Amino acid sequence: MDFARASLTKGPLFYDLAWQSYFGGSVPNHKESPGIMQELADAIETPRGTIIKFSLDDLGVREKLHLASTRNVTVEEDVSYSLIGIFKSDVKPHYDEGADTLGHLLEAIVARSSEVTV
Secondary structure (H helix, E strand, O other): OOHHHHHOOOOOOOEOOOOOEHHHHOOOOHHHOHHHHHHHHHHHOOOHHHHHHOOHHHOOHHHHHHHHHOOOOOOOOHHHHHHHHHHOOOOOOOOOOOOHHHHHHHHHHHHHOOOOOO
């Protein structure tokens, strides 16, 4: 997907293992596709309405960290990369830091929020 097309995206898009847009990029906002949302709801055993209404902005630090902790990754630093997006952080992890990457990000999250019991 080129930058011009990405900037027109009106919502979340899902990608397959080859980084191809799910459903071939024919839907500009996957959250508005009943078929995609039902497939996701079935896969994670969550009511479709809950997924459609879901917003990370409605969750606290602890809940966001819990969601991220359930993610399976092949490279340890990928946990940090997913959290950077969730927390809208500007921390720049490096792929040679291993678990330290997560520590740096958690320090930034605690410094920025009032929640110190993460």
